[in-house]
Amino acid sequence: MTAPQSPRRPALAPALDLAALVSDRETRIIVCCGSGGVGKTTTSAALALAAAEAGREVVVLTIDPARRLAQSLGLVELDNEPRLVETPGTEGELHAMMLDMKRTFDDVVSAHSTPERAEVIFANPFYQALSSSFAGTQEYMAMEKLGQLRASDRWDLVIVDTPPSRSALDFLDAPNRMSRFLDGTMIRLLTAPARAGGRAGVRLVGAGFMLFSRIISKILGGQLLNDISAFVSALDSMFGGFRERADATYQLLRQPGTSFVVVAAPEPDALREASYFVDRLSTEGMPLAGLVLNRTHPPATTTLSATRAEAAAEAVAEAGGPGSKLAAGALRVHAERMTVAAREQRLADRFTSAHPEVPVRAVPAAAGDVHDLDGLRVMGEALLAAEGDTGTGTPRSRVLPVRPPAG
């Protein structure tokens, strides 16, 4: 017996069970992604702490944590290695580290070459620019570090925060883009004279390329070309291509045991990005755990609508008397809150109608910044607690309760 659904009623998002995800021993990697400024770093750290409390040996790789959060995780020294976070009374263990992209790049070079060769590469000005400021290096090195942490088997769960780019897709695309660039035709042609004595590459592309090479050396200086040549030939003989390396880590993201958690704020841009990302994961066959809708504003009571609260505020102010200003203010706060919550729920519904299968967990905004372990614990509770136990009648997958069907 199924009741016919009103066509206007949006599909309900399934509940996201993060408690089950983090305590499942089969879960080995959780990637938190989403566009910049939605709280990915705090979400990753809160999930990691919660997982440690659930008995896991966790390492969380953060990219660019706020200073106070970094301090509270003990991330004061930038040694590019995980540090144990003091969490008294925790069953498991929490390690945290902050990505140092230059250091990670240096380590890759060192690990695959002789000390003399590595010195040559480190001193190369093009390498220095590439490893510290190239667009995509951060994503590439985050991916690399993730591979290393997973391979070490010292932790049974690796949680990764992704770099703060405008597009969530950059995390998946940048490493490939960069390895393609390093292995690419252009760089090979450009460096062909240095590597093969000159003529072969030039014949292939002809005059257009000669011109390009001339312009590049004119504008950027011949030295840069020489640096690139030297760098590429040093790498070439050293290890089997950047592309294979990036590919290997990319494959890791497809394996069972990896889960993606997409984080978005209840705002149109962030949810649009989340939507693209969800589509992309499904094309790539990468497992999505669900959407964390971060910094929502669920009201503490929903029996009074925004309109009625506004009217009541006026009535209270008019009646006057002791405490009337405060009570009228509280009613206005509630009216505003209901309006905000309705907008947030509308945005969430729109996401769900496009992706009805994606589980959702809404996480209420904290009154201030989350910058210590207590703050992370509160957020972890909001991420992991059971779907129905809010005490306000609003399930944790939503900002406002589902209206009871009319009649």
Add this chain to the structure above:
Amino acid sequence: MTGKGGTGKTTVAAALALSLAADGRHVLLVETEGRQGIAQLFDTPPLPYEERRVAVARGGGEVKALAIDVEAAFLEYLEMFYSLKRAGRALRKMGAIDFATAIAPGLRDVLLTGKIKEAVTRRQDGRPVYDAVVVDAPPTGRITRFLNVTNEVAGLARSGPIKTQSDGVMAVFRSPQTAVHLVTLLEDMPVQETADAISELTAAGLPVGSVIVNMATEPLLPQASLSRTAEGRLTGSDLLPALTAAGIAAAPEVATGLAAEAVEHARRWVAQDALRGDVEALGRPVVELPLSSSPIDLGCLFELADRLEGHLQTEAAA
């Protein structure tokens, strides 16, 4: 105009351009990050690499907008300094321009800032074409590198047209004609990043302008009860008598809910207000822009522009 991502710097840049265009002046609003945020704000189709009028202001003033396309700027540059127009097009087809800006990220900034300087110094009939140029610049984390072009090209070119040009750009950016304004919210991270950016800009000899606190809110509770409420000293039973006196039959759990929301509101406001002190301590002129309750449209931009105009006049008088 710079600011941490998400602080609304594009909106504030657009409002500033409108306020500067009042009384018949001509202003150019420049987009540097290829996001077409300006087109969205003014509700126009995506901007081409061309100066287009996007708004008129009172007294016949106008705002034109330009989204700088790095590739097009590169071609323009090749043509201007090397007379390489057709070769440039061939390079574009090969993807070579992408490549060049990728291997030398500094090149990108040089092209963007070069174009900005050109617009600032452009003259017609003996007077500047634009009374002001407003740049929706890269975020606080990148702003000093972006503007400090001489430093950027030091690694690229020691002589030649690039070097000469960047010296010219630097002269404009370091002159009193330029002011770098910073947009922030009353939140920890943006305020911290604003402080960092101010010290970096100052160290690089770049002139810092005002700090603009965006999306500021007014408390809905009476001032006198804010701090008490923020301490959590408000319960449903404190609210019930006034509700009842006005004839509103609220269940106790509704009153409890109202109290809980009021406490949260007060806490948030007190935390924001505490950051006002940090913003003042930056030692720059400060102006606050209110949070808009509706999505930003042109009318809303004009309201923000009015606020900024008032601020600029006070600053000019001081």
